Amino acid sequence: MNVRRCTLKNASGGTFTYLQLVHNYRVKETGKTKTNVLMKLGREDQIDPSYIQDIIKALSAVFGDTTPGIAAGFEFHASKELGGPWIVDALWNKLGMANAIKGLLKDRQFSTPVERLCFAMVAGRILAPGSKLSLEHWVSKKAYIADLNDVDVHTLYRAMDLLVESNQELQKQVFSEVAKNARLDVDLIFLDTTNTYFETDEDISDSGLLKRGHSKDGHAELPLVSIAFAVTRSGIPIRCWVFPGNTSDQTIVEQVKQDLGAWNLGRVVMVQDAGFNSADNRRILLRECGDFIIGEKLRVGTDGAAVEALHRKGRFRVLENGLAIKDVVIDTGKATERRFIIVKNPEAESRDRVIRGQIVDAAKQKLKELSQYTGKAHTKAACALRSHSAYGRYITQDSKGLLHLDTAKIASEELLDGKFLVSTSSMKLDAADIVAGYKQLWSIERVFRDMKNTLDIRPVYHRLDDRIRSHILICWLAMILIRYAENVTERSWYQIEKALAAITAGLIESDKVNLWYCSDISDEAKDIFKRLNIVLPKKVIATVQKKRTAV
Structure with a gap:
């Protein structure tokens, strides 16, 4: 030594x-x-x-x-690693998740420490994502977990089976404990969906989860499972659902509303980004999903009503978080009535102005250095400048074929600095709640992104439907802990984990102790x-x- x-x-x-x-x-x-x-x-x-x-x-x-x-x-x-496991274990108990698991065991006889096994799977998903077999090595050799020196993969699978058998009861107990201990605001719940793919064959049975559908990851050739999350204003996922990969959003929302209604959480708003926005999709959302909040495109593809809303005069209301909002209703009292919220972020406005100024200055310099000839074909450099992704948007071509700065384009872009636009089907929701709801979409998307990156939900090492459901339940439990820690510490999980990584536990042995x-x-x-x-x-x-x- x-x-x-x-x-x-x-x-x-x-x-x-x-x-x-x-x-x-x-x-x-x-x-x-x-x-x-x-x-x-x-x-x-x-x-x-x-x-x-x-x-x-x-x-x-x-x-x-x-x-x-x-x-x-x-x-x-x-x-062994101590910092990460210690924090996660403390939060597991503080938010009442340990009590929720123990509550499932009252009428069951288990010789294994099921609560500790469930915690190990959740902690492993957060700190060292991998297969259940790799979890054996992590617990026994890498991580210091109180009251758990080692695990066996077969006992982990039995604990997973308990989770999926008690799915409804588990989620309700976890929600009750977390809502009480974290003091969650649940008067408004936002919903979004995603899917994850499997590099395996499609399940052709009627009841199987693995089905081909619209892949949000661009893998239409692979079977999917669809996942939905109900998320609070603060970004805490309070419930999750797993559906076959070919399930439509409308079917998902119907099930979500029914399930949350049983928890007396009936006020659910579907949130979608601008990529989903079309007249047909809005009609479907309104008919099948009830209230919705949806992003609007500010540039290419902006519809006439949105353009009118952007140019409607009126005062902005400043919120506590610094955002300025303007509530605009188009075609009031008509069948085509629509409500828009214009949001302006002062910090983003300043940033957009500085960045555009730098791009315009660079474009001016490149135009000065450019050799242009009237009535002749463009040089290669001129073509490259005209088609450039950054500079080209502020350059126009006159009738003689010469390139100039597009001052009208620059002026129109200035009107959009720091702004984003959303529309909603609800005429009753406060504009501030609508903005919070759309901003929450980023939090929901981050939940999905963290599941796919931080928690490594993929690759999924399971093929049986029940094991897939249990795997996603474990990811859901892990995300609750991560988002709570981020909200309270005002740090990303990456920063938290990095700060805790140096805390270790050393085993010192003698002949006595x-x-x-x-x-x-x-x-x-x-x-x-x-x-x-x-x-x-x-x-x-x-x-x-x-x-x-x-x-």
């Missing part, structure tokens, strides 16, 4: 040296030497000598005086614990007295 120095460079070119406690061992099969990192000690220039003294004091509290004879008996055997010891915790990580109101792990996390053997 020895201390290893690792030198790393940062983005600015500086170098830092980190210390690690490592153990070298020889692999019998190959005869090669390998190194196992037992504990990360931190940056060499930041390690306080008192840190070593703290370790000695903590050990002394367990063993008494650390005489040379006793100290020589200590062995550092393992190091095994001791799990916590590494140093950075100020940034302490701030995350404080914001979430979670107690920091103690230096000595756990001790296990060894049994004396009879002579």
Whole structure:
């Protein structure tokens, strides 16, 4: 066992040296030497000598005086991730999700710790997404999870079966606990749908989930499952549904409304982006889905009513979050009546103006450098400039074939700086709620994006319908924890996980006791614990007295 120095460079070119406690061992099969990192000690220039003294004091509290004879008996055997699992476990209990799982077990007899197994699957999906087989290794070798030293893939599958068997009851219990403990505002619920594909054959049975349909990931050739989420204003997904891949949005919304109505959450608004906007789709949404909020295109494809709304005069109302909104109703009292909300973001307005100014200045310079000839074919450089994705939009061509700045285009673009436009079927919803609802679409889409990226929902390693449903339930539970942590800490999950990554638990063994010891915790990580109101792990996390053997 020895201390290893690792030198790393940062983005600015500086170098830092980190210390690690490592153990070298020889692999019998190959005869090669390998190194196992037992504990990360931190940056060499930041390690306080008192840190070593703290370790000695903590050990002394367990063993008494650390005489040379006793100290020589200590062995550092393992190091595990602690920060991420500790935070996720604390939130799991704080939001009442542990109680919800335990509530399912009252009338069932299980010899395995089902709640701990469910937590391990959720924590693994957040911190180390992979197959259930890889979860075995993560729990036993990589992560410190309280009251769970290892798992078996077969017991994980049995726990998954319990989740899907209790799907309706589980979701209701989790919603009740989270709504109470997180004080959720559930007077308005937003809904959106997505799907995920499987690289396998389609299930041709009538009841199977794997069906070909419209793929939102551009894989029409592969079978899909459709997923729907009901999300609060704050972005917390309170319920999820899984449907066959060829299920229409109208059928999904009908089921969603029925299910949420049973929870006394009947006020559901369907939210769609501008890509879904057409007269036919709006009629379908109104007929099948009830109230909707839908994005409107500001440039190409903008319909006449939207153009009229954009140019309608009137004052903007400034909201608490800084956004300015204007409520416009077109064709009042007619069959073609439509309601639009124009939203202006002052920060985005300034940013758009600066970016366009930079593009226009660059276009001017390129026009000066361009060789143009009246009545002759364009040069290659002129064609490239005219068709350029950024500069070309502000350049026009006159009757003689010469290129100029399009001042009319620049002026029309200025009117759109920092704005977006939405329409709604509801004449009663407050304009601020409509804007919040459409902004929430980004949160819903982020839930889906996080499921596909942060949680690695794909590839799905399951093929049976029940296992697929259970897998998505686990992702839903994980997303609740992630979004709650992000809302409270005002950080992205990536930032949270990065700050917690350096917190590890080291296993110190002697002939009398095994001791799990916590590494140093950075100020940034302490701030995350404080914001979430979670107690920091103690230096000595756990001790296990060894049994004396009879002579």
